[in-house]
Amino acid sequence: MHRTMFPIGPQHPSLKEPIFLKLYVEGTVIEKAEFDLGYAHRGVEEKMENKEIDTTLHAVQRTCGICSQCHSLAFLNAVEPMGQIRIPKRVALQRMVIAELERIHSHMLWSGVMMHEMGLETLFMYYMREREKILDVFDELTGNRVHHSADLIGTMKMNFSEEDIEMISKTFDSMKDKLEDYRRSVEGHDVIRDRCIGKGKITRADAVKYGLVGPVARASGISYDVRVNAPYLGYQFVKVNPVVRTEGDVHARTLVRLDETFESMRIVEEACSKIPKSKVPKYPVKRIFHGQGAGRVEAPRGENFHFVKIDMAKTKRVKIRTPTVANLVMYPKVLQGADITDAPVIVMSMDPCISCMERVAVIKKGKTEVWSSHELFRGKKHD
Amino acid sequence: MSCSEEKNMIEFIVTFLLVFVALLFAGFHRKLLARLHNRTGPPVIQPFYDTLKLFSKKKENYENPIFNAVPYVSIIASFAILFIVSSALVGESFDFDYNFIVLGYLFILLDTFYIFGAVASRSPFAIHSGVRELLLMLGYKTTFLMVMSLFFAKTGVVSLGTYSIEFGFLQVPFASILLVLVGFAVMKVTPFDVVNAETEISAGLFAEYYGDHLALLKITEFIKDLSFGLVAGLLLFGKIWALPAAFGFVIFYTLMEATSPRYCTFKAVKVFIIVAILAFIDLFLLV
Amino acid sequence: MGMTITVIKNMLKKPATIKYPKKKSDISKNYRGRIVVDREKCIGCYLCQIHCPTGAIVVDPKDKKAYVDIGRCIFCSLCAEVCPVKCIHFTNEYEKVSKDKEKLKRQ
Structure with a gap:
């Protein structure tokens, strides 16, 4: 049979962000898959060089539109230990509430998009409708719907009042029944099961070998969650039960995310009940002059890692490693041997967040190039 | 004016009215789907706006003659279908013996034209969609x-x-x-809409068409949907109930569309091959 | 089958669509809309200019007052936090769009 290249991307109805997947197909079976990046490189890291630490904190959130709080938390996890800043319990729990709400809305967005990939627009619309309520909660809590900009070094910009907390629980009450209903539909629907079960299978061994993180790893039977393994913030006050499944296929990944939504709701409610009466500290808590460190948090998509170097009270270097970097390397392996019909479903099941992960763009026509770390450091290639 | 001429006139008028009904039919489908999604949705006359917009787009010269010819040929075929259907409803000029076989062939012809156009366009999405249509035709057209x-x-x-x-x-x-059951594939409703699966092969058969050509193809699709609904209504419930039955079908299919995701291609083909075998057994028992 | 019941139930409900230009949506009190600088109180200390992540807020060296380019502002409210006299605040207004780029500058 003739082998043809079937392109998915950079623009394609099934992709929400630009990535170029080259699927070499024979008939309808994918023989080989490659991907090409560099369509959404924005130079975020370069923008953060030689800036005030507070400025960087607000800029670093703009890395991702969906998990912006996770970026700010990872940055703060790296920076705050440098100045020996111990955050009070109220700040820790408030930050945690925002992070967990963000996980809920991210997973709901993903569930909707996943249903859209399979052709079930109805659930996409319902999930997006419910997600809107979470965005309204953000609006009320922080003032911004997407990029919350709620944190400062060692403190926060707002105190959650009693009404805020009441509104959160009211929103959850209005959502829970519906989400459970949708979950039942997704789990029990014959056609969805037909599309998902056994597709895009990742074994535990492969997941370890490729270093997968987040829900993708947890669906393959690896119980790894930064919130549990290295508790930060208020996760020492509130227990997290990681959701782990062993099947490792698309269906398992769907259910892991749907279950995590409910788990996050429980965490938010528990954290809200534990917020103490004291107020957050006043803004300039402490200035940090020198130091370097790393911070990691569990973003909705997996482990998010930041390396920060501070010199003369300015950030010299911020290195961001988003979870998608870890999960993206799995594509060629997992797409191999799949049918074209399943390609969008498998691609989406990893929850790719392309424009957050693009760090280096080497643009050169026709040739692929390998840069050594030294050359990357110098910023130009040896001849 | 003699009696038959008068009747011919009525048929002509009904046929052209049915074109508008076809567009309204599509609008009704969209509105209903939106309501099932709990959205307000577009106005019922949105397909009119869409087609007018497409006609007003810039025209360009295409290289491939087959690619260019397909929209015009298919709109002629769709009008032939509409003439047969409307004469079955109100007149008799096209109501010749065994016209149902001609009707069936015209339906097949339309999809064959689409496949020609898709292959001529050389887009991998369109070609893949054409392959799917061919596979599915094995089941549902027979x-x-x-x-x-x-x-x-x-x-x-x-x-x-x-x-x-x-x-x-x-x-x-x-x-x-x-x-x-066959209606699922003709109307391209979700469990079996593998041919124009948006998230897999983008616009499917019409991936490379745009402007007035796309408008013609869209009208063809609308007419095809309506005439299938009318034929099915006619066969199932009789002459008077044909149009209400067609709307009944659209409600039924929209409900199915709203509650089910898309099957994998081969699963859909399998289902239709089973349907074909059932039909064959029934025909065999009759003989 | 469960799905069918859900879908029909949702059809009978009022649509969730917000008909935006006809009907304005409710915005919370805390919403960060248009940024307003109280130039009476502004002392021209340059702190907001130093801290702004996008360079949207600039102090005019002539009259030593801060001006905002709304086209660049990312609504992080850091300038409001660092301001020593608290002369920057946000209103609830969310319709800030203009066809003229120049109109957005210096507000």
């Missing part, structure tokens, strides 16, 4: 022909018009069920 013949073989009538005069409600129940 079933469509067989089911049509079943209706007429069981009742012993030879044309659509006379069938609708002589017979009414659910004459041939088993064939009726098969016809409704």
Whole structure:
């Protein structure tokens, strides 16, 4: 049979962000898959060089539109230990509430998009409708719907009042029944099961070998969650039960995310009940002059890692490693041997967040190039 | 003016009215789907705006003659379908003997034209979609022909018009069920809409068409949907109930579309091959 | 089958669509809309200019007052936090769009 290249991307109805997947197909079976990046490189890291630490904190959130709080938390996890800043319990729990709400809305967005990939627009619309309520909660809590900009070094910009907390629980009450209903539909629907079960299978061994993180790893039977393994913030006050499944296929990944939504709701409610009466500290808590460190948090998509170097009270270097970097390397392996019909479903099941992960763009026509770390450091290639 | 000329005029008018009904039909489908999604949705006359917008787009010269010809040929075929259907409903000029076989072939012809256009466009999405359409046609087009013949073989009538005069409600129940199943593929409703699966092969067969050509193809699709609904309504419920039945079908199919995701290609093909076998067994029992 | 019941239930409900230009949506009190600088109180200390992540807020060296380019502002409210006299605040207004780029500058 003739082998043809079937392109998915950079623009394609099934992709929400630009990535170029080259699927070499024979008939309808994918023989080989490659991907090409560099369509959404924005130079975020370069923008953060030689800036005030507070400025960087607000800029670093703009890395991702969906998990912006996770970026700010990872940055703060790296920076705050440098100045020996111990955050009070109220700040820790408030930050945690925002992070967990963000996980809920991210997973709901993903569930909707996943249903859209399979052709079930109805659930996409319902999930997006419910997600809107979470965005309204953000609006009320922080003032911004997407990029919350709620944190400062060692403190926060707002105190959650009693009404805020009441509104959160009211929103959850209005959502829970519906989400459970949708979950039942997704789990029990014959056609969805037909599309998902056994597709895009990742074994535990492969997941370890490729270093997968987040829900993708947890669906393959690896119980790894930064919130549990290295508790930060208020996760020492509130227990997290990681959701782990062993099947490792698309269906398992769907259910892991749907279950995590409910788990996050429980965490938010528990954290809200534990917020103490004291107020957050006043803004300039402490200035940090020198130091370097790393911070990691569990973003909705997996482990998010930041390396920060501070010199003369300015950030010299911020290195961001988003979870998608870890999960993206799995594509060629997992797409191999799949049918074209399943390609969008498998691609989406990893929850790719392309424009957050693009760090280096080497643009050169026709040739692929390998840069050594030294050359990357110098910023130009040896001849 | 003689009586037959008058009748011809009425048929002509009805045919052109049906084109507008076809567009309204599509608008109704969109509105209903939106309401099932709990959205407000576009106004019912949105397809008119869409087609007008497409006609007003800039025209360019295409290289491939087959690619250019397909929209015009398919709109002619769709009008032929509409003439046969409307004459079965109100007149008799196109109500010749065995016209249901011609109707079935015209339906097949339309999809064949689409595949020609898709292959001529050289887009990988369109070609892949064409392959899917061919696979699916194995199942549902043969079933469509067989089911049509079943209706007429069981009742012993030879044309659509006379069938609708002589017979009414659910004459041939088993064939009726098969016809409704075939409707899933003809109307391109979700469990079986593998041909224009948006998230897999983007715009499917029409991936490379745009402007006035796309508008013609869209109108063809609308007319095809309406005429299938009318034919099915005619065969299942009789002449008077044809148009309400067509709207009933659209409600049923929209409900299915809203509650089910898309099957994998091969699963859909398998389902339709089973349907074809059932139709064949039924036809065999009759003989 | 469960799905069918859900879908029909949702059809009978009022649509969730917000008909935006006809009907304005409710915005919370805390919403960060248009940024307003109280130039009476502004002392021209340059702190907001130093801290702004996008360079949207600039102090005019002539009259020593801060001006905002709304086209660049990312609504992080850091300038409001660092301001020593608290002369920057946000209103609830969310319709800030203009066809003229120049109109957005210096507000």
